[in-house]
Amino acid sequence: MEEVKVIVVGAGPSGLAISACLSQNSISHLILEKEECNASLWRKNTYDRVNLHLANEFCYLPLMPHPPTAPTFLSKHDFLKYIDTYVARFNITPRYCRLVESAVHDHVEDKWRVETKNTRDGSLEVYVAKFLVIATGENSEGYIPDLPGLSSFEGEILHSKHYKSGSKYESKEVLVVGCGNSGMEIAYDLYNWGANTSIVIRNPVHVLSKELIYQGMRMLQRLPVNVVDTIITFLANMKYGDLSKYGISRPKKGPFFLKNVTGRSPVLDVGTIRRIKDGAIKVFPSHIARIENKKVVFGNNMEKEFDAIVMATGYKSVANTWLKDYKYVLNDDGRPKNKFPSHWKGDKGLYCAGLSQRGLFGVKADAEAIANDIHKTLN
Ligand SMILES: Cc1cc2nc3c(=O)[nH]c(=O)nc-3n(C[C@H](O)[C@H](O)[C@H](O)COP(=O)(O)OP(=O)(O)OC[C@H]3O[C@@H](n4cnc5c(N)ncnc54)[C@H](O)[C@@H]3O)c2cc1C
Ligand SMILES: NC(=O)C1=CN([C@@H]2O[C@H](COP(=O)(O)OP(=O)(O)OC[C@H]3O[C@@H](n4cnc5c(N)ncnc54)[C@H](OP(=O)(O)O)[C@@H]3O)[C@@H](O)[C@H]2O)C=CC1
Numbered sequence: 325m326e327e328v329k330v331i332v333v334g335a336g337p338s339g340l341a342i343s344a345c346l347s348q349n350s351i352s353h354l355i356l357e358k359e360e361c362n363a364s365l366w367r368k369n370t371y372d373r374v375n376l377h378l379a380n381e382f383c384y385l386p387l388m389p390h391p392p393t394a395p396t397f398l399s400k401h402d403f404l405k406y407i408d409t410y411v412a413r414f415n416i417t418p419r420y421c422r423l424v425e426s427a428v429h430d431h432v433e434d435k436w437r438v439e440t441k442n443t444r445d446g447s448l449e450v451y452v453a454k455f456l457v458i459a460t461g462e463n464s465e466g467y468i469p470d471l472p473g474l475s476s477f478e479g480e481i482l483h484s485k486h487y488k489s490g491s492k493y494e495s496k497e498v499l500v501v502g503c504g505n506s507g508m509e510i511a512y513d514l515y516n517w518g519a520n521t522s523i524v525i526r527n528p529v530h531v532l533s534k535e536l537i538y539q540g541m542r543m544l545q546r547l548p549v550n551v552v553d554t555i556i557t558f559l560a561n562m563k564y565g566d567l568s569k570y571g572i573s574r575p576k577k578g579p580f581f582l583k584n585v586t587g588r589s590p591v592l593d594v595g596t597i598r599r600i601k602d603g604a605i606k607v608f609p610s611h612i613a614r615i616e617n618k619k620v621v622f623g624n625n626m627e628k629e630f631d632a633i634v635m636a637t638g639y640k641s642v643a644n645t646w647l648k649d650y651k652y653v654l655n656d657d658g659r660p661k662n663k664f665p666s667h668w669k670g671d672k673g674l675y676c677a678g679l680s681q682r683g684l685f686g687v688k689a690d691a692e693a694i695a696n697d698i699h700k701t702l703n
């Protein structure tokens with residue numbers, strides 16, 4: 325058994341950011357990470373062509389802004405180089421291959437007891453700390469909807485977190501389910517690799533360009549969200565025209581309002597819209613009614629046979645499955661129980677970072693707030 329002041333679960337950007345902030349205040353801590361590397365989402369569970377959608381001023385971790393020479397939009401490679409530099413600069417040394425299987429609050433000692441299983445040799449370990457930070461991410465488990473007949477599908481089914489590129493799908497019929505940022509970009513990637521690509525778009529969605537999102541994010545620093553939404557939606561309509569004839573309609577509420585309220589990001593168009601407009605990517609503007617062997621039947625009675633289905637249907641947080649006393653900070657859905665901007669703080673020394681659906685921008689803010697709070701409590 326090992327005891328420190330703070331245990332951080334997860335060595336993604338959130339866990340690394342908290343570690344840097346705690347070290348700055350000389351607070352002893354340990355990061356427990358199930359994989360054999362840090363930032364595993366970025367190193368292992370994102371498709372090849374992924375790049376940061378937001379400008380570098382919204383994508384840095386505490387204490388280390390990007391230098392003026394950095395590109396405005398970092399590639400995945402640039403971002404991972406940044407992470408490597410961060411880890412080296414703040415001397416961050418996570419314990420790798422430690423899958424946290426349970427965490428309980430010891431009411432007598434008023435401490436957290438965390439049990440891990442070593443993913444290499446199966447050995448079990450126990451760690452104890454006054455403070456526990458959940459930094460396991462919003463994307464820890466892929467969500468796959470329970471569609472009627474899904475198990476009868478005769479082709480390949482994969483979640484977007486396991487999709488790397490369309491290289492093996494040339495000339496195959498591939499259906500992408502979901503039109504968030506993953507689905508829209510994966511559809512474009514499949515098209516580029518020569519797949520006959522279709523996408524399911526069952527609800528309205530905001531499509532914006534990279535530049536419009538950047539302008540919107542900057543405007544939000546000075547203007548109220550409804551004003552920014554009005555300007556950006558107007559400019560987006562000018563740029564893209566009415567997309568409803570292609571099966572894409574805009575929600576009534578604005579993109580940044582919806583981001584704040586629902587957490588759902590607007591789609592950043594990487595080139596998909598042009599291919600939808602010219603018919604190279606086919607839209608099914610409906611839900612999936614059922615699947616029969618190779619055939620997918622849609623709610624509007626259209627049907628088509630596919631070789632593969634990519635489920636770009638989002639993620640779920642599963643921290644509440646291993647964190648036995650999750651109610652001190654999370655709801656039953658694994659999301660923070662307190663409302664933004666107090667979402668990061670729970671009771672009994674329990675915190676959560678990176679669960680506010682605000683990307684790396686939110687990660688930085690949470691890490692700073694949590695480290696400050698722990699520092700204050702200790703002094
Ligand atoms: C495809 C994709 C692209 C994205 N692009 C952007 C972007 O451009 N800009 C942006 O701001 N955000 C983006 N995001 C959001 C993303 O959530 C953040 O970039 C960032 O990775 C969040 O960091 P995190 O540390 O909170 O979570 P994660 O990066 O998910 O890290 C969590 C870590 O916890 C570990 N872990 C999980 N469970 C356990 C356990 N039980 N025991 C031990 N370890 C565990 C995981 O292995 C992982 O290493 C993107 C997300 C996805 C899916
Ligand atoms: N480079 C980048 O910055 C990237 C960032 N990301 C981010 O990662 C996070 C996760 O994104 P993503 O993986 O796209 O997940 P999202 O949760 O954003 O999107 C899930 C999509 O799946 C759809 N869906 C869910 N269930 C069904 C169903 N039964 N039938 C049809 N459609 C369904 C949803 O549609 P509905 O609205 O109808 O529920 C939605 O369009 C987001 O924050 C995103 O912005 C992702 C990729 C790249």
Ligand SMILES: O=C(O)C(=O)Cc1c[nH]c2ccccc12
Binds near residue numbers: 377537592681
């Ligand atoms: O990963 C997310 O969804 C984020 O919060 C960051 C982000 C990625 N793409 C975006 C588009 C608009 C606003 C935020 C994001």
